[in-house]
Amino acid sequence: MNTPPNFFSMRRNLSLINKCILAFFVCFLSVNHQSIAQKIKKVKIGMFTDLHIATMHDGKERLTAFMDSMKTAKPDFIIELGDFNTVAPKYAYAFDIWDTYPGPKYHVIGNHEMDGGYNLQQALARRNMPSSYYSFEKNGFYFIVLDGNDKKSPDVKGYQEHMNPPQIAWLKDELTKAKGPIVIFSHQGLGKDGIDNAEEVREILEAHNAQNKKTKVIANFYGHIHYDRAEAVNGIWYVCINSMSYKWLGEEYGHVRYSDEVDKNFKWIKYTAPYKDPLYTVVEISPAGTITISGKKTSWVGPSPKEVGYPQDKAAYDVPEIRARTLKFK
Incomplete structure (x- = not known):
């Protein structure tokens, strides 16, 4: 051929x-x-938790200091991690100050938001929140806000540290929607001393990470226990942001630290070890694999927890400080 x-x-x-x-x-x-x-791209977050307006006589000044600081920091958004304020009219000034922030801002529901006989729906309405758990995106990161105040059963009373099946089902579905690294905010943490079913939630997060290399959960930021602490559990950082205001001690360690008038008008303040200056931070998360937490240090008002006989088994975390940290993730 x-x-x-x-x-x-x-x-x-x-x-x-x-x-x-x-x-x-x-x-x-x-x-x-x-x-x-x-x-x-890198995301910058202004963050504080546990202001406790109803407890602190100078809560207005503390919140104002944070807001003024954010004018200089210029974060991509601000967030408070719970125990901010009830909807009682006498504390409305805190919401008024919060509402002046011109950029994106987010709330997390803490266990004290419903004090004074108020309910969750009232707390959500004042914050313009359709739900106590939700998500949003910023700079390619996926942020999930959770609510650790669910009841295990309808008849249980008192403060809760639990996530119920509907919220857990929502979380599983939400994880699949992420197109970038995931950061979780909650009031009660998801780490080893977090909500009572934290182990179940961590297993869900870790299973997601095993199957999704580009949309991993990298961190959970929380408050509630007024500690300064960061620990990694199976590749996820659990970061407790210290309270803006104080360390709770309890009635057996009561001590009058301010004037008689302050003590009369703010009946819980004597059972705390207050911080002289407000604590808050700016957190920067880089796609290069770092979480940078800016530090802020102050001192106790009056005697320290140790000086009033408070147990020292977790003294390393009971400090009037948010430590500067650089945490790495893959």
Whole structure:
């Protein structure tokens, strides 16, 4: 059989076309990857927790100091991690101050938001929150806000530290929606001394991470226990942000630290070890794999917890400080 005279020429042309197609797809994938990478950029968060307006006589000044600081820090958003304020009219000034912030701002529901006979729906309405758990995106990161105040059963009373099945089902579904690294905010933590079913929740988070390398849960920021602490559990950071206001001691360690008038008008303040200055932080999370927490240190008002006989088994965490930290994640 005779080979057509242009056979080898055709083969060369087809080879050239294949190389061009391959080059196109390599270029397309590279550009697409760069586009995705460019969407994930450093995010800066102004953060505080446990202001406890009803307990602190100078809560207004503490909150104002945070707001003034954010004018300089210029974060991408601010968030408070719970135990901020009830909807009692006499404390409305705290919401008024909060509402002056011009940028994105988010609330987490703490266990004391419903003190004084108020309910969750009232707390949500004042915060313009349709739900006590929700999500949002910023700079390519996916943020999930949880509520650790669910009841195990309808008849249980008192403060709760629990997430119920409907919220857990919602969380599982929400994890699948993430297109970038995931950060979780809650009032009660998800770590080893968090909500009573924290182990169940951590297993869900860890199972997600095992199957999703690009949308891993990297951290849980929380408050509630008024500690300064950060610990990693199976690749996820659990970071307790210290209270803006005080360390709770309890009635057996009561001590009058301010004037008689303050003690009369703020009946719980004597059972705390207050911080002289408000504690808050700016957290920067980089897609390069670092979480940077800015530090802030103050001193006790009056005697320290140790000086009034408070147990020292967790003294390393009972400090009037938010330590500067750089945490790494993969």
